[in-house]
Amino acid sequence: MSASAVFILDVKGKPLISRNYKGDVAMSEIDHFMPLLMQREEEGALTPLLSHGRVHFLWIKYSNLYLVATTLKNANASLVYSFLYKIVEAEEGHTAVYKASTVLACAQELKGMKDIQGDIVLTSDWVFSEYFKELEEESIRDNFVIVYELLDELMDFGFPQTTDSKILQEYITQQGNKLETGKSRVPPTVTNAVSWRSEGIKYKKNEVFIDVIESVNLLVNANGSVLLSEIVGSIKLKVFLSGMPELRLGLNDRVLFELTGRSKNKSVELEDVKFHQCVRLSRFDNDRTISFIPPDGDFELMSYRLSTQVKPLIWIESVIEKFSHSRVEIMVKAKGQFKKQSVANGVEISVPVPSDADSPRFKTSVGSAKYVPEKNTVIWSIKSFPGGKEYLMRAHFGLPSVEKEEVEGRPPIGVKFEIPYFTVSGIQVRYMKIIEKSGYQALPWVRYITQSGDYQLRTS
Numbered sequence: 468m469s470a471s472a473v474f475i476l477d478v479k480g481k482p483l484i485s486r487n488y489k490g491d492v493a494m495s496e497i498d499h500f501m502p503l504l505m506q507r508e509e510e511g512a513l514t515p516l517l518s519h520g521r522v523h524f525l526w527i528k529y530s531n532l533y534l535v536a537t538t539l540k541n542a543n544a545s546l547v548y549s550f551l552y553k554i555v556e557a558e559e560g561h562t563a564v565y566k567a568s569t570v571l572a573c574a575q576e577l578k579g580m581k582d583i584q585g586d587i588v589l590t591s592d593w594v595f596s597e598y599f600k601e602l603e604e605e606s607i608r609d610n611f612v613i614v615y616e617l618l619d620e621l622m623d624f625g626f627p628q629t630t631d632s633k634i635l636q637e638y639i640t641q642q643g644n645k646l647e648t649g650k651s652r653v654p655p656t657v658t659n660a661v662s663w664r665s666e667g668i669k670y671k672k673n674e675v676f677i678d679v680i681e682s683v684n685l686l687v688n689a690n691g692s693v694l695l696s697e698i699v700g701s702i703k704l705k706v707f708l709s710g711m712p713e714l715r716l717g718l719n720d721r722v723l724f725e726l727t728g729r730s731k732n733k734s735v736e737l738e739d740v741k742f743h744q745c746v747r748l749s750r751f752d753n754d755r756t757i758s759f760i761p762p763d764g765d766f767e768l769m770s771y772r773l774s775t776q777v778k779p780l781i782w783i784e785s786v787i788e789k790f791s792h793s794r795v796e797i798m799v800k801a802k803g804q805f806k807k808q809s810v811a812n813g814v815e816i817s818v819p820v821p822s823d824a825d826s827p828r829f830k831t832s833v834g835s836a837k838y839v840p841e842k843n844t845v846i847w848s849i850k851s852f853p854g855g856k857e858y859l860m861r862a863h864f865g866l867p868s869v870e871k872e873e874v875e876g877r878p879p880i881g882v883k884f885e886i887p888y889f890t891v892s893g894i895q896v897r898y899m900k901i902i903e904k905s906g907y908q909a910l911p912w913v914r915y916i917t918q919s920g921d922y923q924l925r926t927s
Contacts, residue, residue, distance in 0.1 A: 469625040470525075470536040470547050473618060475607055476500070478531045483607050486618040488625045492537045496522045500535055516544070529555045530603050538625075550627045554617075555602055629662055661711065663745055663762040669709045673909035675761075675899060676705040677716075681890050682920035683777055686879075689927035698773040698892050699920060706761045712903040716757040716768070719895045723755040735894045739772040773892050780805045780891070780917070781852070783816065783880050783924045789866075795821060797862040799847065799880075805854040809889045814849040816860075817842075817881040819926075824864035831860045852884070879923040886917040 471492040474485040480501025487494055499519040504526075507513045517524040525547045526535040534555060536547045607614055620629055679702055686695035702716075721734035742748065743766055745759040757769070786798045799818055803811060814834075822843045829836040834849035847860045899911035 469543055470538055471625060472537045474535045476533040476535060477604050483604065484611060484614050488622055491539060492522055496537055497535065500524050527551050532604060554621060634662060661760050664760060668763055670707045673709055673907055674707045675901065675909060675911045677896055677899065677911060677913045678703045678916065679890060679894060679896065680916045680918065681892060682918050683780060683891055683922060684920040685777060685779055685922045687779060687924040689925045693776065696775065696777045698775065698777060700892065700894065701770040702768045704761060704768050705765050706763060708909060709907065710903050710905055711760055712901050713758065713760055715900040717897040719897055720755055726755060733893065735892050737771040738774065740769060742769045743767060777891055778804055781811065781882050781884055783882065785880060785926050794866055795824060795864045799860045800857060802857045803852050803854045805886060807853065807855040809854045809886050811852040811884040811886045813885055814852045815883040816847040818845045818847065819843060819878040820845055820864060823867050826865035828863040833858045836860055836862065877926055879925045882922045883919045888915055889917050890915045891917050
C-alpha cells in the first residue's frame with residue numbers, strides 16, 4: 468500500500484491543490500495536519516511522520532510549500548518520501564527539511580511497514596522544476612492545469628508510475644502557463660518495458676561520458692584524532708547514443724574479483740550501493756555485472772558509500788593567540804596530504820573568528836584571504852593547491868576594550884576543495900561495453916573527481 472492522496476499546501480497549511488488516488492482517507496483529514504505540526508513544533512518533537520487517529524501524514528517542506536501524502540497503516544514510507552522528493556527537488560542547494568536517515572527512522576512508526584525498497588523512483592531529473600523554473604505558491608497557482616495533469620500521470624492508485632520528466636514531456640507540453648496535448652495516443656514509452664528511454668533516438672556522433680565523483684566527509688577533533696571518516700560516491704553518465712543500446716560497466720569491485728579468482732590488491736569493497744531503475748538488479752546479484760539500457764542525456768547510474776579511515780587530504784593546523792582587550796592573532800597552516808602529481812582546485816578554508824573582531828589584516832604565502840563579518844569567518848582562497856605543499860596564512864584582528872563573553876565553543880574550520888583525476892577509494896572503471904543492433908562504434912570517456920563533503924576540523 469502507498470499514498471492515498473497527495474496535497475500541496477501553502478505556508479499557512481491551506482490546500483492549493485490535491486489529488487485523491489484511493490478514496491480510503493477523507494480529504495477533510497488534511498485540516499488536522501497544520502495544527503498537529505504546530506503542536507509538535509512547540510513541543511520540540513517534530514518528525515517527518517505525523518499521525519491523527521488511523522491516518523498518517525508523510526510530509527516535506529520545500530520553499531514556501533508543504534507537500535503532504537496521507538496514508539493508512541502498512542504503507543511503504545521509503546517509496547512515498549522518494550516520490551515527494553522526486554517531484555519537487557530541483558538542485559543541490561534546495562534541500563527539503565528531512566533527509567533519508569531521519570525519514571527511515573521515523574517511518575518505523577508505521578505499523579506493519581514493508582521492507583525498505585530504496586531502489587524505487589531513483590532517477591535523476593526533478594519533475595516540477597522541468598515545467599516551472601521555481602516551485603513556489605505562485606507557480607502552482609499559475610499552472611493548476613499542468614499540476615493536475617502531472618499528478619495524474621505521476622501516480623496511479625497511490626503508486627508512482629512515470630516519473631521521468633523527459634518521458635512526461637512527450638505528451639504533457641507547456642507554452643507559457645497553458646497546457647498543450649498532442650495527438651490522442653499513448654506514447655510508446657508508457658507501455659514499453661524500457662519506460663525511461665524513447666525509441667528512435669539518433670546522434671551523428673555516439674558518445675558516453677562517465678563521471679566518477681567521490682565526496683569526503685571528515686570530522687577531526689582538536690587533538691588531531693579522526694572522529695568521522697567516510698566516502699560517498701556516485702557514478703554519473705551523460706549519454707548521447709542512438710537506438711536502444713545495452714551498456715555493460717565493469718568496476719574493480721572486490722566481490723567480483725573474489726568470484727572470478729583475481730587478486731584483491733587493487734579492488735574496492737562498495738557498501739550501500741543504490742542503482743538507477745534502468746540497471747538489471749537480478750544480473751548484478753547473480754554475477755555483479757552492471758548491465759542496463761540507459762536513459763538519454765544526464766542521469767546518476769549508481770551511488771555508494773565507503774566507511775573507511777581516510778587520511779585527511781588537506782590537513783589544517785591553527786594557532787589562535789588572544790591578547791586581552793587588544794587584539795587576536797590567528798595563524799593557519801594548510802598541508803596537502805595527497806599525491807604530488809595531483810592538484811586541488813578551488814580550495815576554500817573557512818576559519819572562525821570572534822564575533823566582536825574588527826580591523827582585519829591578512830598575510831598569506833599563497834592565495835587571498837577575506838573577512839566575512841556576517842558569518843564571523845575568514846575565508847582563505849587558494850586557486851591551485853599541489854599535493855605535498857604547505858602554505859601559511861596569518862590574520863590580525865582588533866578587539867573592543869570591553870571583551871564579549873564567549874557563550875558557545877568555537878566553530879570548526881571548514882575546508883572545500885576539488886581534486887580532478889583522482890579518487891580516494893581507488894575505484895576504477897575497467898571497461899564500458901556498448902552493444903547496439905546496428906553495430907555502430909561509440910566512444911566512452913571517463914573522468915574522476917574527488918571533492919570535499921562535510922569536511923571539518925575542530926580547534927582547541
